Amino acid sequence: MATRLRTAVAATLTGTVLLVSGCTGQAPDGGAEEPSESLGALGDITEQELDWDACESGPSDAECATYEVPLDYDEPGGDRIEIAVKRMAATGDDVIGSLLVNPGGPGGSGYDYVDHASFIVSDQVRERFDLVGFDPRGVGRSTPITCLSAAELDDFIGEGAESVDGDGDMAELTEAGVADMEEDSRGFVEACRTNAPDLMLNVGTVNVARDMDVLRALLGDEKLTYLGASYGTHIGAHYAERFPDRVRALVLDGAVDPTLDQLDLSVAQATGFETALRAFVEDCLAREGCPLGESGDTVEDGVAALDAFLASTAEEPLSNAVDDREIGRARTELGVLAALYSESWWERVRQGLDDAVNDGDGTVLLQLGDELYSRGDTQEYENSTAALIAVNCSDSPSPREVGAYAEAAEEAGEESPIFGPSLAWGALPCAFWPEEAVYDGGPLDAPGAPPIMVVGTTRDSATPYAWAEALAGELESGFLVTRDGDGHTGYRMGDACVDRMVDAYLLDLEVPGDGMACA
Structure with a gap:
């Protein structure tokens, strides 16, 4: 039973290393903060245009596009993969910019998540932001990772x-039971080697964060505004670590503790x-x-x-x-x-x-x-299980x-x-995941980033409240908003106090007192 971290809203609606150099915000000797990597190093990647068109599925007023990113960011001129993106335009005229969203997983579809805009964010937020979701690399309509039939x-x-x-x-x-578990786990990893030998080495969250920064630039936003739920908080934390000067506002709801490896999680x-x-x-x-x-x-x-x-x-x-x-x-x-x-x-x-x-x-x-x-359906899966295991095993040593x-x-x-x-x-497949694919870049403290909101629910099932406390404490600019309640994630879960705080932060960058509880 691999760990799945999906926002409660997404679950309800769907009734559904990486050879990285300089991944951390500090220099290897613990010295001065490194600047965000230059988009100029990516060549024509940032010169693409998003060719918006009607979507194959979803609301009639949604528009969809694709863009390309390097398979391996250490080789930006090498092979490329495709990222699928969907946008719902702001309902008002005074538009702040784009709000990127992710529902969790790993393996959850941000592309489909946008279809449920009225459940994801408040009407006030919908008025001021274009709501944008994308399928992370390896997931769904983006270049997918497939291992088993x-x-x-x-x-x-x-x-x-x-x-x-x-x-x-x-x-x-x-x-004998342990031997069977080991055989099944090794078999899964070998199937990935056979069916996705290159992609399996490059699906970790640090690369998803880089893909999201390319999207931010292509959308024309100087800085990122982002709402990530459950595993989506891990994407946001990696983004802040790598691009602290490009953050406008990040809401990390139902947080994952980035200090834990997959087995500890x-x-x-x-x-x-x-x-x-x-x-x-x-x-x-x-x-x-x-x-x-x-x-x-x-x-x-x-x-x-x-x-x-x-x-x-x-x-x-x-x-x-x-x-x-x-x-x-x-x-x-x-x-x-x-x-x-x-x-x-x-x-x-x-x-x-x-x-x-x-x-x-x-x-x-x-x-x-x-x-x-x-x-x-009765014949086929989406590829979310392959993405779930591949990303989990790539994100930290196990x-x-x-x-x-x-x-x-x-x-x-x-x-x-x-x-x-x-x-x-x-978590056993992670014992056999290629070591060169595993991120081991140190803490995610995002020095230099503006205030980052972490939302935790006291009786959260999938992401225990202690994880939200840990992430808010690790991020240098993190602050915690607490929802006292049951269920997974806090925003848009029936607590008007939490909703007001998130909205005020997204719209006006208002920061409540650290440890503010809504009870």
């Missing part, structure tokens, strides 16, 4: 621990999912007909009932009215996991659990898991010993017995 992805995502442990519990795998994420799971179970038990228990039962009772049910599906899979895939524990877990991204999914997950527990029908839970992993993942699975299981072990083992 759809059938191979079904096996990779859905089989989980069914074949290696009687109840599917991944906290303590047998020796997975273990830490387990705490967030456990908090969200308990909130979901508590809400369920308060409702008539909850499939996890009844009124008077404790949250611990409900969680135990869920755990026992999941164990039963490893031995006796659920029925499937969609296709011939077997719905064992791994696919059932994925369906329940959907509840932990947004309260808006709780009702569907309850229904799915009711069907599964009382009738043995796993169809709804299967569909929920498909939506999380962008399996758009342990190379399989035993480290076993230890992490045990640790994560202590924090989140149901989901923690799967999250830790989901």
Whole structure:
């Protein structure tokens, strides 16, 4: 179960190193800050024009274009790849400029995200900004990274621990189980080597930030205004680190802690999912007909009932009215996991659990898991899973010993017995990712950047609140806005106080007091 970081709004709507020199904002000896890299070094890349035209999908007033960027920024005159971009024009006349947005992932489509402009930002922001989204390199309509076929992805995502442990519990795998996990992870990486040997070396977030700076220049904006949610905060932090003097305003909502490697992120994420799971179970038990228990039962009772049910599906899979895939524990877990991204999914997950527990029908839970992993129909996936793993493994060094993942699975299981072990083992492909593709450029503190807003939600499931505190503290100009609530991300999640602060910052660059809480 690879870690997916997607904004709650995007999840609801979609019901879906890099050979880098000078990546850090400080000189290698810790001396003076280096200037942003010159766009002039990119040659004719910055002389392109965005040829806006009608889009193949989305609102009728949206316009779309593509632009080219170097595959490898160390060789700007070499091979190029294509980036797809969509724009929704500002609704008013007094336009500040462009607001670039990203919904998370890695693997989420900023291109499609723009279709839901009224959900992403307030009417006031829509009036003053052209809303612009792009598919990052490796994703969707941009030059995509593809590793496994759809059938191979079904096996990779859905089989989980069914074949290696009687109840599917991944906290303590047998020796054979660990060997199977290692074989699957190595196979994924080798498939990337076969199908995308060059792109897999150049999909990390530092390059996405560079691509975004090219887009900023092509849009004619002197400085960047950006709203990144979930994993999108990592893009924004990399941008600020590399181009601090080109920042106007960055809102980083549902932050990722850039000091953690992929395995550490997975273990830490387990705490967030456990908090969200308990909130979901508590809400369920308060409702008539909850499939996890009844009124008077404790949250611990409900969680135990869920755990026992999941164990039963490893031995006796659920029925499937969609296709011939077997719905064992791994696919059932994925369906329940959907509840932990947004309260808006709780009702569907309850229904799915009711069907599964009382009738043995796993169809709804299967569909929920498909939506999380962008399996758009019964035949094909979007490429978001390949992008998810490729970017995660490229963004920071991870342990190379399989035993480290076993230890992490045990640790994560202590924090989140149901989901923690799967999250830790989901990072295992990173143990085999090409070392030359992994970013190891040091901290992201963005010296010299103007104030950067970090938004954290106290009971965020996918990006724990501690990550927002960490990012706001690491960025030299970072300041924290706190939403006290459930669900993933804070802006446009029903808190008028947070929305006012974000809007005032985007529109007028107003900065509230550090640590300002909205409660």
